[in-house]
Amino acid sequence: MRKVKNFNYKLDLKVAVALLFFAINFVNADNNFFKTENVKISISLNNEFVSNALSEIELITNFKFFYKNEDIDLERRVTFKAVEEPINSVLFRLFEDIDLTFKIVKERIILKKEIPVKNNKIQIQGKIADATTGAPITYANIEVFGSLIGTSSNELGEFILEVDSLPATIVFSHLNYEKKTIEISQFSTINVLLTPLVNNLNEVMLSSGKRDDYAFELAEKALSTMRKLSDKKKYGKHFIDKNLKTEMSTPNFQK
Structure with a gap:
């Protein structure tokens, strides 16, 4: 059987050093990536517009601001001084007492209007x-x-x-x-x-009085008179009206 030769590949020293250098730089860059919020800056603002403050921070750092114009008042004036102060602290002071939040992502600073949280009810x-x-x-x-x-x-x-x-x-x-x-x-x-409310009403008793009896008597007289005068051929209208008035005349009541 034919033997297979084992080849020992020797890595060139220069290549190894280059790879090691690259790895170290990569690790450092990776660490800096996670520590961008710890970047320290020095800045002096005296009654400056917020827009000018953002521009100056972009000028002295690698950060870029991203925001919507309607979310931030760029014409608001600010005054403060920072010496070797972390970027987080500077931003807190810059947007103090206004409804604005910020988030640092790599070399971007994202500004966003803060939505008030409704009270827990x-x-x-x-x-x-x-x-x-x-x-x-x-x-x-x-x-x-x-x-x-x-x-x-x-x-x-x-x-x-x-x-x-x-x-x-x-x-x-x-x-x-x-x-x-x-x-x-x-x-x-x-x-x-x-439970429904119950409204108790006093019972009302109705009783017929003298005047009710009189009305009943009038009705009987009217019927009786109509029977007597039912023969219209014998009696004319004037006679019927006259007799009805006579029969149904209201009697005098005495106190």
């Missing part, structure tokens, strides 16, 4: 219904006891109430229902039943 939600019929109660009032925080139910009896903290005392009311108070100690969805 605790939501209490549920449904209000009639305790008798189960029908939803529309436009019921829901309020936190002793405060101005409140809302009302929609056409389905549903509601959402935001409170600052728990526990909270919630009052439910409606013009046609009894008021109800509930203590809520944890976030939950609740169903509230309101």
Whole structure:
């Protein structure tokens, strides 16, 4: 069998040194990549426009700013001095007390308008219904006891109430229902039943008096007279009218 010769490849010394030098530079560059935010600068600003401040920082460093014109007031004036101060600290001072954030990515500084975070509120939600019929109660009032925080139910009896903290005392009311108070100690969805108000009216008794009897008598006389005068061929209209007035004349009442 033919033997295969083993070749020992000797790496040229110059090539090895070059590779080692390249590796060291690569590591250093990589470290600098992650430490760009630690770059220190010296800058002096005296009632300068923000736009001029950004331009000067770009001039003395390798950083470039990226932003939307509507997100930053470039004509705002700033005054401060920094000597060998980290870029992070300089940017914090430059954008102090305004709604603007920055982020350093490699050699780019990205400026962005800060969106205010809404205060954390605790939501209490549920449904209000009639305790008798189960029908939803529309436009019921829901309020936190002793405060101005409140809302009302929609056409389905549903509601959402935001409170600052728990526990909270919630009052439910409606013009046609009894008021109800509930203590809520944890976030939950609740169903509230309101009892209808009962309006008791005094019973009214109706009784016939003398004048009612008189009306009844008049009706009987009218019918009797009409029977007597039913023969229109024998009696004319004038006779009928005259007799009706006579028969149905109002008697005199004495006190």
